[in-house]
Amino acid sequence: MQEHEKHSLAAITLAAMGVVYGDIGTSPLYTLKECFATAHLPLNHDNVLGILSMIFWAILLVVTVKYVAFILRADNRGEGGIMVLMALARRYLGGPARSRIIVLGLFGAALFYGDAIITPAMSVLSAAEGLEVLNPDLASYVLPMSVSVLLGLFLLQKFGTAHVGKLFGPVMMLWFFAIGLLGLAKIIQVPSVLAAVNPYYSVRFISEHGLAAFLTMGSVVLALTGAEALYADMGHFGRKPIRAAWFGLVLPGLVLNYFGQGALLLSNPDAIDNPFFNLAPKWGLLPLIVLATLATVIASQAVISGAYSLTRQAIQLGYCPRMFIDHTSEREIGQIYLPFVNWALLAAVLIVVMAFRSSANLAAAYGIAVTGTMVITSLLFFVVARVNWRWPLPLAIGVTSLFLSIDMVFFSANILKVTHGGWLPLLIGIIIFTLMLTWKQGRELLVERIREHALPLDSFISNIEEYPPARVQGTAVFLTGTTNGVPHALLHNLKHNKVLHERVVLLTANTEDVPYVDRAERLEVTRLSDSFWRVVARYGFMETPDMNEMLECAEERGLAFEVMDTSFFLSRETLISTDRPGMARWREHLFVWMSRNALRATDFFSIPTNRVVEMGAQVEL
Template identity: 65%
Template sequence: MQAHNKQAMAGITLAALGVVYGDIGTSPLYTLKECFSPHLGLLPNEANVLGILSLIVWGLILVVSLKYLSFVLRADNRGEGGILTLMALARRAVGSKGWLLAALGLMGGGFFYGEVVITPAVSVLSALEGLEVITPSFKPYVLPIAIAVLVGLFVIQKHGTASVGKLFGPVMMLWFGALAALGVHGIMGNPAVLSALNPAWGMTFMLEHQAVGFLALGSVVLALTGAEALYADMGHFGPKPIRLAWFFYVLPALMLNYFGQGAEILADPAARANPFFHLAPQWALMPMVILSTAATVIASQAVISGVFSLTRQAVQLGYLPRMEITHTSDKEIGQIYIPLVNWGLLFAVIAVVIMFQTSSALAGAYGIAVTGTMVITSILACTVALKQWKWPVWVVAPLLVALLCVDIPLFAANVVKIFAGGWLPLLIGVIAFIMMSTWRQGRKLLMSRLNEMAIPLDGFIENMESYSPDRVQGTAVFLTNSTHGVPHALLHNLKHNKVLHERIVLMTIRSEEVPYIETEKRIEIERLSNSFWRVMAYYGFKETPSVQEVLDLCETQGMQFELMDTSFFLSRETLIQTDRDGLAPWREKLFVWMSRNALRATDFFQIPSNRVVEMGAQVEL
């Protein structure tokens, strides 16, 4: 039994290696190259090389090992992680005063969208630029090959990644093994680079270079990109396999490779143009280009899957309009595909590749979104520790200060990159934040306006039972967000058709701030009168609602539905802008546009389209 458990843990750890560590695992392709790029003007001498290596190594230890793996991974929402999950936890712990935490969480989510546009572009380009090390004649082909690889990556998304996903773990295991082997090969030429484990080298470098040292942090942080993925992917694997993979395989491989690259730069200063590929022997260059391309495709796949998951969470939590979500696996609930996001990302990534041309130019844009998310994660995680875990203030306050003492300098060093391309992920993050916050506020305003127009439900039911209009055979299901007012579709049906069905079911589908709801807690049925019933259905933010599933669960509790004898009534609101207090005029326009382009409730809730009746209603915002 114990042997079986160990075997299962080894399998999960291997899978985690393939999904979780793709982004941070491909950072050696470009991190040290950017630290010694011409714009910083650092000489490749011993003090500078060891200083930069020390900053990278201690960044990995402090940010990834201590902050994320030892602290942040504790903040799980029923096993799930990620910035929106952390926001939901913090808001629940604080209560009604959590609007600032919600804003921070949305900004973190927006930053993640910005990061996802840059990650595939910079990773794939940096891998294929190894061809230039083989021979400069390959240079004209790097860009078109990169675009072809990226297009292929996004095209296969609709088929799911279950089949190729089985290769992710073994390929990344081979990748980290190659990183370690190349690193050892370089270290053997100059073992003195291992002295960079002493943090004094990093501190001395920062004291001596000051302004340039501060700017260098903007390149050092490239070694930490992907740290947020450790937390976001916790729900797929659990914290233990993620920690095991990091401490026993990923961290040693990364450290060895960075040390090896440092030794190569000291041996041949010209190697700083691309130290990763210069570290490989001539015979291994082409295999390393192929392996690194495969690794960067896997890293890109991980962040694309992450943005699909984040988008579904945002839809379910009410921060984005309904959109088409397709499940690509019958077995894995987490494997989803969102066409709108996929093709939007492809367009953005290709535009970024064409705009920036090289991985060095893209590296200038990379980092600001990552470090912004790091700062937000520290604040939210410490809020959870204080309010939910009930840690004492004298523990949480110094912890927050210590975390921010690392995060804020890294973020500040990246802010200066704004004019070198950092504006791009920042712009994407701000646009995503505006859209999510506008949708949330717009839906609140819409519900307020609908409630103003609503007739109290209790009195209406009593009236209908006492003075009933003509009744027709069958069941009418009215989908409604409100549990107090009469659904507008019901009023319009009564007004125009002047009839009621024999049985009327008021169905409300609620999204909760937890990832999953147990099947036995999914529905609540309440009989309101002889012919009126209420069905409440609850879904987590990692689940996709299904009316058919709700009907099936109702049958297990004795409430039968004959589908061919059941009609579903939905209210389709036409929104009209007004001068009334509410949203700013430009946000009203944005909300109306998003509403018009939202997926129809019929499709989102998987209601049989031939059983649906939509009743129009005009609402003045």
């Protein structure tokens, strides 16, 4: 039994290595080079050790202590990620505090999309730039190679990652072994580089260089890109395998490679043009370029899958319009594909690659999205530690202050790069944040406007049962967003058709602040009268509602359906922007446009199209 558990842990740890650590695993491709390029520092012994020491302690304090030791504890039924942390933090809060938590979480999620655009561009470009080290005459092929790899990556998304994903773990394990051995070989030649483990070199570097050291920190943070993935992917692999992969191979491989690059620069300062690829012997350069390209594709795949998952969470939590979600695996619930998100990301990534043209130009843009999300994660962690875990206030403030002091230094250093490309993730974040907040507030405004004209449900049912209209055979299911008031579709059906089915079911699908809801708790069935029933379905934000499953659960609770004898009635609102108090007119117009382009409820809930009746309604916002 123990051997089986060890085998399972080893397999999951290998898989986690492939998905979770792709981004942070490819950061040695560009980090050290950018640290020296940012502040134009002279390449000497003290500067090499100082920068290496900052990288080492940043990885240790931010990734190992903050994320691996603390943030991974903040799980919501095993799931992690910025939206999960937001759901946890807001669970026991109300009023202004709850609103502030939602705004923080949404902006952190919005910044992630900026990361999802920049990561594939930055990673693939940095791998393709190995061609220049192989032969300077190949420099003109870097851009075409990058575009080709990215096109292939996004075109393959619709087939799912189930089969290709099996290769991710072994490839990344080979990658960490390779970069660790390359670094170790150079450290053996220049062992004095290990002195950078001493934090004294970090402190001295900062005290001697002042502003230049502060600017350099904006590039040191590149070594931490992908740290959020440890938390975001916890639901797929669990806390233990992620920690095992980090301490077992990822951390040693990264540290050895960074120190190996430092040793190379101490012995050959000219290698600063690309210290990562210059670590390899001439015969190993081409295989390393191929391996680096595969690793960056895996890093990109992880962040693309993360964008799919985050979008589904946003849809379920009511911050994003409904979209088509394709489940590409029958066994893995997390294997999903969203065509709109995929093609939007592809277009954005290609524009970024063609506009910036090199990893060096993109480096300034990379840090802001990462550090901004880190700051928000620390703030939300404080709320969870204090409110959910009931930590004493001094302990919660102490731990969070340590995290924030590091996060804010990195974020501040990257803010200085706004004019050099840092505006890109901020712009993406602001646009997506505005869209999500507009959708949420627009839906709330729409519900409020509908309620203004809604009839009380209890009195309506009493009148219907006492003075029944013509009744026809079968069941009518009316989908409604609330459990209060009579659905518009029901009123319109009575008004125009002047009939009512012999059995009427009012169905509401609610999303809870948990990732998954047990099947036993899925449905609540209430009999309102002889012919009226209320059904409330509960789903987690990691789940996609399915009408067939709802009907099966209803049957288990004594409410059986014959699909061919059941009609589904939906309201299709035509929204009109007005001057009434609510939202600004431009946001109302934006909400109307988003509503028109949202996926139809019939497709989202997988309702048989030949059993659907849509009733139009005009609503003034």
